[in-house]
Amino acid sequence: MEPIIEFKDYSFRYRSQTEPTVQDINLRIMPGEKVLIAGPSGSGKSTLAHTINALIPCSFPGETAGTLRVCGKDPQQEGVFGMSKLVGTVLQDTDGQFIGLTVAEDLAFALENDAVPQEQLKKRVDEIAGIVNLKDLLHHAPGELSGGQKQRVSMGGVLADDVKILLFDEPLANLDPATGKKTIALIDRILKEEDLTVVIIEHRLEDVLYRDVDRIVVIGEGRIVCDLPPDELLSTDILKEQGIREPLYVSALGYAGVTLRPEDHPQHIESMELAPYAESVRKWFTAAPAKAVPVSDAPALEVRDLNFSYTPGEPVLRGVSFRLNRGEMVALVGRNGAGKSTLASLICGFVKPDSGEILLGGKDISPLSIKERGEHVGLVMQSPNQMISKPMISEEVGLGLTVRGVPAAEVEERVGRALKICGLYPFRNWPVSALSFGQKKRVTIASILVMDPEILILDEPTAGQDYRHYTEIMEFLRRINRETGITILMITHDMHLMLEYTDRALVVADGTLLADKTPSAVLTDEALTEAADLKKTSLYDLAVRCGIEPPSEFVDRFIAYEREHMRRAEQEGGAQ
Amino acid sequence: MNRFLSYEKKDTWIHELSGVTKLIFFLLWSLTSAMTYDTRVLLVMIAVSLVVLKMSRTQFRQVSFVFRAILVFMVLNVIAIFVISPYEGCRIYGSRTDLVRLWGSCWLTKEQLFYLFNIVIKYFTIIPAVFTFLITTDPSELAASMNRIGISYKLTYALAISLRYIPDIQDEYHRIKNAQEARGIEMSGKAKLKDRIVRTASILFPLLFTTMERIDTVSNAMELRGFGKKKKRTWYSARPLKRNDYLVLILTVLFCAVSLFITYRDGSRFWNPFQ
Numbered sequence: 022m023e024p025i026i027e028f029k030d031y032s033f034r035y036r037s038q039t040e041p042t043v044q045d046i047n048l049r050i051m052p053g054e055k056v057l058i059a060g061p062s063g064s065g066k067s068t069l070a071h072t073i074n075a076l077i078p079c080s081f082p083g084e085t086a087g088t089l090r091v092c093g094k095d096p097q098q099e100g101v102f103g104m105s106k107l108v109g110t111v112l113q114d115t116d117g118q119f120i121g122l123t124v125a126e127d128l129a130f131a132l133e134n135d136a137v138p139q140e141q142l143k144k145r146v147d148e149i150a151g152i153v154n155l156k157d158l159l160h161h162a163p164g165e166l167s168g169g170q171k172q173r174v175s176m177g178g179v180l181a182d183d184v185k186i187l188l189f190d191e192p193l194a195n196l197d198p199a200t201g202k203k204t205i206a207l208i209d210r211i212l213k214e215e216d217l218t219v220v221i222i223e224h225r226l227e228d229v230l231y232r233d234v235d236r237i238v239v240i241g242e243g244r245i246v247c248d249l250p251p252d253e254l255l256s257t258d259i260l261k262e263q264g265i266r267e268p269l270y271v272s273a274l275g276y277a278g279v280t281l282r283p284e285d286h287p288q289h290i291e292s293m294e295l296a297p298y299a300e301s302v303r304k305w306f307t308a309a310p311a312k313a314v315p316v317s318d319a320p321a322l323e324v325r326d327l328n329f330s331y332t333p334g335e336p337v338l339r340g341v342s343f344r345l346n347r348g349e350m351v352a353l354v355g356r357n358g359a360g361k362s363t364l365a366s367l368i369c370g371f372v373k374p375d376s377g378e379i380l381l382g383g384k385d386i387s388p389l390s391i392k393e394r395g396e397h398v399g400l401v402m403q404s405p406n407q408m409i410s411k412p413m414i415s416e417e418v419g420l421g422l423t424v425r426g427v428p429a430a431e432v433e434e435r436v437g438r439a440l441k442i443c444g445l446y447p448f449r450n451w452p453v454s455a456l457s458f459g460q461k462k463r464v465t466i467a468s469i470l471v472m473d474p475e476i477l478i479l480d481e482p483t484a485g486q487d488y489r490h491y492t493e494i495m496e497f498l499r500r501i502n503r504e505t506g507i508t509i510l511m512i513t514h515d516m517h518l519m520l521e522y523t524d525r526a527l528v529v530a531d532g533t534l535l536a537d538k539t540p541s542a543v544l545t546d547e548a549l550t551e552a553a554d555l556k557k558t559s560l561y562d563l564a565v566r567c568g569i570e571p572p573s574e575f576v577d578r579f580i581a582y583e584r585e586h587m588r589r590a591e592q593e594g595g596a597q
Numbered sequence: 598m599n600r601f602l603s604y605e606k607k608d609t610w611i612h613e614l615s616g617v618t619k620l621i622f623f624l625l626w627s628l629t630s631a632m633t634y635d636t637r638v639l640l641v642m643i644a645v646s647l648v649v650l651k652m653s654r655t656q657f658r659q660v661s662f663v664f665r666a667i668l669v670f671m672v673l674n675v676i677a678i679f680v681i682s683p684y685e686g687c688r689i690y691g692s693r694t695d696l697v698r699l700w701g702s703c704w705l706t707k708e709q710l711f712y713l714f715n716i717v718i719k720y721f722t723i724i725p726a727v728f729t730f731l732i733t734t735d736p737s738e739l740a741a742s743m744n745r746i747g748i749s750y751k752l753t754y755a756l757a758i759s760l761r762y763i764p765d766i767q768d769e770y771h772r773i774k775n776a777q778e779a780r781g782i783e784m785s786g787k788a789k790l791k792d793r794i795v796r797t798a799s800i801l802f803p804l805l806f807t808t809m810e811r812i813d814t815v816s817n818a819m820e821l822r823g824f825g826k827k828k829k830r831t832w833y834s835a836r837p838l839k840r841n842d843y844l845v846l847i848l849t850v851l852f853c854a855v856s857l858f859i860t861y862r863d864g865s866r867f868w869n870p871f872q
Contacts, residue, residue, distance in 0.1 A: 076817065080820065101821060102823050102826045105823045112821075114814045116765065117811055118818035120822075121761075122737045122757065123737075126833050130819075131823050132831075133830050133833060134824050134826055135823060135826070135830075136827050136829045136830050136831050139831055142833055143833070160606075163761075179822065182823075369779050371778075391775070391778040392778060392783055394779065395779035395780055395781055396781075399779070400779050402772065404807065407803050408777070408803060409806075410799040410800075410803055420782070421780040424780075424781045425781050468780065
């Protein structure tokens with residue numbers, strides 16, 4: 022059989038760069054295969070994907086060397102339009118690629134551009150809607166759809182073209198965990214039914230492996246590091262070396278001293294061979310120290326029986342009560358549209374509650390304006406671009422003080438302090454545009470910290486970040502939490518984040534607070550994760566299959582162990 | 598969130614009409630209204646357009662914002678005409694009937710009042726037609742219609758897609774505005790005008806950057822799905838012309854022709870009650 026995608030000694034260099042972004046690529050993908058391309062940000066994995074749909078070099082010019090054949094054709098010669106008949110690309114941003122005004126129109130978009138007569142168009146749209154389960158939503162506008170539904174529209178939109186290859190560029194980045202799981206299942210089903218080849222670019226390995234993949238290609242610094250079936254890859258140390266997150270159960274097995282073998286089939290925790298290892302895992306569990314839970318009972322923020330609706334009669338939040346203690350790190354989780362952002366808006370005063378109280382340090386804050394609340398509760402938005410408005414770093418960080426009429430000398434002093442906390446002091450006179458995404462994120466955090474708020478609310482602090490940047494941002498937040506005692510509330514989809522970095526999780530579903538307990542208790546509770554569209558951690562399955570009770574304790578010890586591990590590694594790194 | 602003048606799907610015969618029909622009706626109607634100063638014709642046109650607006654089941658909340666904006670503009674227009682040319686009516690109607698002395702040698706005349714009255718009712722013939730047209734026409738169907746009457750599809754699609762993203766950008770605007778307000782950048786009336794202009798920049802720049810990012814993704818996504826590949830494209834939402842469309846078109850043409858005939862019968866586009 023001929024490969025459907027074949028790279029031979031392929032290299033590509035962007036026009037603006039001196040070094041090739043990908044080089045010496047030799048890769049063959051056979052028809053019907055499902056291949057995962059993994060690698061940290063900047064490894065060249067997106068570049069590689071864009072050579073397949075011809076965006077590279079047609080839209081992003083540069084120099085290529087070697088050969089690439091997709092369905093026997095050269096993408097560079099076919100161009101983006103030519104390749105769009107063969108390769109369907111599903112982008113990460115589900116809003117950005119929703120082009121039509123309704124689901125039906127978006128599904129029809131590619132066919133319209135091909136001038137397919139209207140009658141055929143409608144027939145084909147119906148067929149596609151059937152494949153991606155959108156029949157009942159054909160006339161809905163994008164604003165009425167959930168993230169998962171929008172992604173199904175994106176998938177349908179490229180399937181309409183009868184493509185041979187489906188290319189997914191980080192399909193899980195914007196989805197809540199349960200929706201991500203459904204997406205992976207849908208990709209798997211379409212692959213089997215529609216006779217396609219699937220290439221997925223993603224660094225969230227564990228989530229993709231929810232369904233079998235044939236091979237995982239790991240990219241590091243522009244080269245292929247390895248190209249192995251998942252069972253073999255998981256039995257090596259390559260992922261760790263490349264800064265890609267291993268599945269949690271694989272890490273746990275590693276801590277227990279287990280050396281995995283491909284014949285154990287570690288691809289799925291549910292079905293892998295565990296019998297020879299259960300004993301070592303149990304031993305590790307008994308030996309591992311329990312997680313020390315920091316206790317503080319000075320309330321920083323209290324929410325009492327909060328009710329809210331945008332339109333009367335359609336409550337968005339119902340009877341929500343909770344409290345944040347001083348110095349805690351708390352996760353606010355739940356599916357898209359469950360009411361998480363609304364809750365943050367209520368705390369910041371962007372909208373007014375129908376009834377209920379919000380207390381800050383014991384005082385009701387309902388008479389405070391948005392600006393006044395801003396001095397106590399700082400909000401950091403998801404993308405730094407949503408906040409940054411000044412060209413220079415120190416100006417941007419000082420903006421909140423300048424507009425409050427704080428004297429220039431004090432502004433300078435406080436900006437300096439905030440920049441030092443955020444590790445940006447050496448860059449204080451740089452333009453913002455010279456910073457990386459993660460550094461910009463820190464600028465926005467510094468611009469909030471400069472006002473000395475008691476509480477920091479972060480909306481999806483790590484969205485779209487790979488493991489290394491994720492760790493960098495989260496370690497930074499943990500550090501300022503420890504050093505300044507600031508209380509941190511994070512709105513997140515990321516189960517790892519919640520497990521590893523927070524003391525408590527508030528679970529919201531359909532406008533009510535479903536649970537308020539430790540992350541390990543949330544993620545080992547099957548009924549709760551189901552109800553809130555979360556995903557139970559694979560550590561739970563591991564604990565259950567090894568006969569460890571209670572599983573949440575296992576999870577706690579795992580996290581504590583990992584923290585200790587990381588701290589030691591840091592110290593050793595620092596000592597050298 | 599307040600969104601104004603956006604299409605809302607409803608089940609009326611006006612919604613059922615093809616966008617081409619509504620576009621042609623709207624153009625001819627506006628043309629006729631612009632040409633005629635015949636008060637009788639204008640009054641009939643107001644009556645007809647109000648009935649049409651009523652039949653389209655448009656609610657006031659859908660248009661209130663724009664309606665107020667137009668009213669403000671109209672008042673400014675009327676004042677400007679009066680100040681610049683207080684005897685325009687007398688010149689047109691060839692007579693002068695003084696009513697009240699306003700200041701100095703400036704008199705308010707019956708003719709000027711009547712002339713201004715005509716201007717105002719001209720506004721009111723077009724306002725309901727604009728509203729009906731915009732609120733009952735699906736933007737992508739409108740794009741399809743405009744393409745059908747010969748406008749390049751790239752242009753008409755650009756129009757439709759900007760309508761598609763207006764709500765997204767409005768939401769983004771609110772999000773950014775809130776976050777900046779929390780940092781202390783107030784937009785309320787309390788701040789001085791100069792400060793407000795400077796501070797608006799703190800919302801506009803982030804909005805601009807996120808919008809540019811969005812445009813980048815959208816244009817890539819469109820290209821990846823073959824937009825602009827061929828000279829022609831088809832439209833999922835195009836509606837073929839039906840019996841009602843032809844009826845409306847014929848009636849529109851007849852109505853406009855008769856109106857213009859009545860208007861111009863005596864050689865002037867003004868109807869003169871002063872002779």
